[in-house]
Amino acid sequence: MADGTASFVDIAAPELARGEADRPHSAVVRFGTEAPLKLDAGGVLSPFQIAYQTYGILNAARSNAILLCHALSGDQHVANVHPVTGKPGWWETLVGPGKPIDTDRFFVICSNVLGGCMGTTGPSSLAPATRVPYGLDLPVLTIRDMVRAQAMLIDHLGIERLLAVVGGSMGGMQVLQWAASYPERVFAAFPMAGAARHSAQNIAFHEVGRQAIMADPDWRGGRYLTEGANPRRGLAVARMAAHITYMSDSSLHRKFGRRLQDREGRTFSFDADFQVESYLRHQGEAFVDRFDANSYLYVTRAMDYFDLAADYGGVLANAFKGTKTRFCLVSFTSDWLFPTSESRTVVHALNAAGASVSFAEIDSDKGHDAFLLEEPELFAITRGFLDAAARAVGVP
Amino acid sequence: MADGTASFVDIAAPELARGEADRPHSAVVRFGTEAPLKLDAGGVLSPFQIAYQTYGILNAARSNAILLCHALSGDQHVANVHPVTGKPGWWETLVGPGKPIDTDRFFVICSNVLGGCMGTTGPSSLAPATRVPYGLDLPVLTIRDMVRAQAMLIDHLGIERLLAVVGGSMGGMQVLQWAASYPERVFAAFPMAGAARHSAQNIAFHEVGRQAIMADPDWRGGRYLTEGANPRRGLAVARMAAHITYMSDSSLHRKFGRRLQDREGRTFSFDADFQVESYLRHQGEAFVDRFDANSYLYVTRAMDYFDLAADYGGVLANAFKGTKTRFCLVSFTSDWLFPTSESRTVVHALNAAGASVSFAEIDSDKGHDAFLLEEPELFAITRGFLDAAARAVGVP
Numbered sequence: 001m002a003d004g005t006a007s008f009v010d011i012a013a014p015e016l017a018r019g020e021a022d023r024p025h026s027a028v029v030r031f032g033t034e035a036p037l038k039l040d041a042g043g044v045l046s047p048f049q050i051a052y053q054t055y056g057i058l059n060a061a062r063s064n065a066i067l068l069c070h071a072l073s074g075d076q077h078v079a080n081v082h083p084v085t086g087k088p089g090w091w092e093t094l095v096g097p098g099k100p101i102d103t104d105r106f107f108v109i110c111s112n113v114l115g116g117c118m119g120t121t122g123p124s125s126l127a128p129a130t131r132v133p134y135g136l137d138l139p140v141l142t143i144r145d146m147v148r149a150q151a152m153l154i155d156h157l158g159i160e161r162l163l164a165v166v167g168g169s170m171g172g173m174q175v176l177q178w179a180a181s182y183p184e185r186v187f188a189a190f191p192m193a194g195a196a197r198h199s200a201q202n203i204a205f206h207e208v209g210r211q212a213i214m215a216d217p218d219w220r221g222g223r224y225l226t227e228g229a230n231p232r233r234g235l236a237v238a239r240m241a242a243h244i245t246y247m248s249d250s251s252l253h254r255k256f257g258r259r260l261q262d263r264e265g266r267t268f269s270f271d272a273d274f275q276v277e278s279y280l281r282h283q284g285e286a287f288v289d290r291f292d293a294n295s296y297l298y299v300t301r302a303m304d305y306f307d308l309a310a311d312y313g314g315v316l317a318n319a320f321k322g323t324k325t326r327f328c329l330v331s332f333t334s335d336w337l338f339p340t341s342e343s344r345t346v347v348h349a350l351n352a353a354g355a356s357v358s359f360a361e362i363d364s365d366k367g368h369d370a371f372l373l374e375e376p377e378l379f380a381i382t383r384g385f386l387d388a389a390a391r392a393v394g395v396p
Numbered sequence: 397m398a399d400g401t402a403s404f405v406d407i408a409a410p411e412l413a414r415g416e417a418d419r420p421h422s423a424v425v426r427f428g429t430e431a432p433l434k435l436d437a438g439g440v441l442s443p444f445q446i447a448y449q450t451y452g453i454l455n456a457a458r459s460n461a462i463l464l465c466h467a468l469s470g471d472q473h474v475a476n477v478h479p480v481t482g483k484p485g486w487w488e489t490l491v492g493p494g495k496p497i498d499t500d501r502f503f504v505i506c507s508n509v510l511g512g513c514m515g516t517t518g519p520s521s522l523a524p525a526t527r528v529p530y531g532l533d534l535p536v537l538t539i540r541d542m543v544r545a546q547a548m549l550i551d552h553l554g555i556e557r558l559l560a561v562v563g564g565s566m567g568g569m570q571v572l573q574w575a576a577s578y579p580e581r582v583f584a585a586f587p588m589a590g591a592a593r594h595s596a597q598n599i600a601f602h603e604v605g606r607q608a609i610m611a612d613p614d615w616r617g618g619r620y621l622t623e624g625a626n627p628r629r630g631l632a633v634a635r636m637a638a639h640i641t642y643m644s645d646s647s648l649h650r651k652f653g654r655r656l657q658d659r660e661g662r663t664f665s666f667d668a669d670f671q672v673e674s675y676l677r678h679q680g681e682a683f684v685d686r687f688d689a690n691s692y693l694y695v696t697r698a699m700d701y702f703d704l705a706a707d708y709g710g711v712l713a714n715a716f717k718g719t720k721t722r723f724c725l726v727s728f729t730s731d732w733l734f735p736t737s738e739s740r741t742v743v744h745a746l747n748a749a750g751a752s753v754s755f756a757e758i759d760s761d762k763g764h765d766a767f768l769l770e771e772p773e774l775f776a777i778t779r780g781f782l783d784a785a786a787r788a789v790g791v792p
Contacts, residue, residue, distance in 0.1 A: 040664075041664035042664075136666075139664060140664035140665060140666075197654065198654075199645065199648075199649060199654075200645075200648040200649050200651075200652045200653055200654065200670075200672045201640065201643075201645045201648045201649070203654070203670050203672050203673065204636075204640045204648060204672050204673070204676055205637075205640060207636070207668075207670075207672070207673040207676055207677075208633060208636045208637045208640065208676070210666060211629075211632070211633050211636060211677070211680070212608055212611075212633045214666070215608075215612065215629035215630065215632070215633055216611065217613055233607075233611035234611065236607070236611070237604060237607050237608045237611055237633065240600075240603070240604045240607060241601075241604045241637050244597065244600045244601060244604065247597075249595065249596075249597045249732070249735075252595075252596040252597045252600060253595060253596050253597070255596075256596045257596055258593065258594070258595075258596065258599070258703060266701055268436075268437035268438075268535065268536035269536060270532075270536075270606060270610070270693060270697065272603075273700075274596075274599050274603075274700065276596045276599050276600050276603070277599065277600070277603040280600055280603055280604070281603075281607070284607070297666060301666065304669075304670065305662055307654060336645070336732070339645075
């Protein structure tokens, strides 16, 4: 199944964030004009490349591969030091030797999504024809396009069937799309804090973020990289707004309440008097150092466009008709961005399709981001589900 | 009690939004240097002015006056055509002849808040010393400052005791501050969808809005009016983010769902494909035509600073110790910005203070903005509460 025309390049030169788009600190597979990527917008993307990380060893039977799908602001650096920020990988809580997604046992793959900025082709990548960054000349992408590209990577790695596809938030959307598009290639599917469609409220929050970016004069109609600018302030505002939605009211209260930041009293100014203001400003600024503003537009748009049922005559169960994939879903009680009701909708559709499915709503006050945090119940469920899947296919 | 030095001016020249700051389409009372306003930030504001509207007739006993307190984005134009937008007043559902707040029976007053932009002194008002708009030279204000200014207006109108003080959201904060600061002047207090302090999540959303405004290069460090600019895009983004928080997920879903705006399918672009995007963009743009960006900074800051208990040794009940005011509170089930728990906190404090209090959580899926909308249960409660108060003081 590996596509013989793709070339595999490992580049590890020390470059900064911008450089990650074309020369990432990751393995890269380039698909030439012989292997175009069909896009939902019409036409194809070609050539293009995928940057990815792997952990653990693929067994001889090629039966122990787990694909992790990252969320909006994530990337492929799941369980290694991030090449730009120097911080630990975003899922080191869950992924590593002896951890619930055990890299001593499984071959774990995570690729940067299509439209991203960490080495997979996205708006900050150089367009082959012009040798300047695509900007808005890149076609608008969908979750299905992202998954189609991932399937080409999995082909390239010579893996027929994935033991599991796992991801949270937008990663959960990708998991559902994988199960729908390639049911015979997904033994087990584990979407966390996910949804089969983006809600009106979620689209609304994304639109605020996009408008914040596009309102920044340094966005330059999307041509900021070519013109030597960067819409830092717009992207920081977008991130600040989004970050609030990733937490619960009670976690913000517990973490910050109305506590003041390094001061005795109110300053009667527009400084960051409150800890929560200071925290948010920091979140905004830190994000800008590692993320591309146009990628933020593309990836949020892909999420907004996601509506799995719409591709199946409006009936979500049809997306899973006859599936043999075993599913596990989790949601978190305090997640108001991807609330439990969204996961239940998927569970009901899977039930209607006669699929094997288990579901747990985990009691947590940490909001949407709970899937990224220390959540013992999530760890136990992940370990149990993957262990059962591994036993079923004979992975020791 | 009327302060003899204040002058009463009614100006109705046809001017646009900017003109409202200094020459509003409202009654105006100007307080000269003889009547300075003490500020929580320290020092005084002097001179200053208050713009206000009244409806109905003050009876001979001066016992039928109801003060309405408006919310962040509101103003004094409660029940008349708005002079800038040409739209109906913001509370015509509830206020008018024969309505729950019956202007055939009550003398209804609403003043633009201190820091606002519709004729009460705010950052867009001309500073007396320089004759250019204050901008950030205006001291940062608090809810208590706003209420202190309102009390001077009520003095000026010769009203000793208000039959009721009523308001929603930030208006509810002012109601509570009135009851705490001037218990003998408030016969009945009716805060709707209110809170005795601003939560961390609410501060966070406000901070996003402020950062969006201050990130706009046309904000010019707050001097945009003097420099002939206007941070329209920043203010629009702030309004868009805030507007989402005024609605519930289910009301957004009911109103828009994932429906497309005047198109057959996705356009694969960053246009407003979805109705909810188009609606939000419109909300942002319309707001900019009638609201001043610096006022948005000042008024949101006043809300963030509000923490009634903090002024009373950290014990909210102490704010109401010995009060004879009768209270009614309402909250709405789907309001996640000022959730029922915030109202309950106030009710518990009032109970501890031995106050007369009734409370209703109204079942509504309309979110925080429910207090502005057609809500029969709200209407019935308002009518009943005000009717009982009127009977108790002998207003026919």
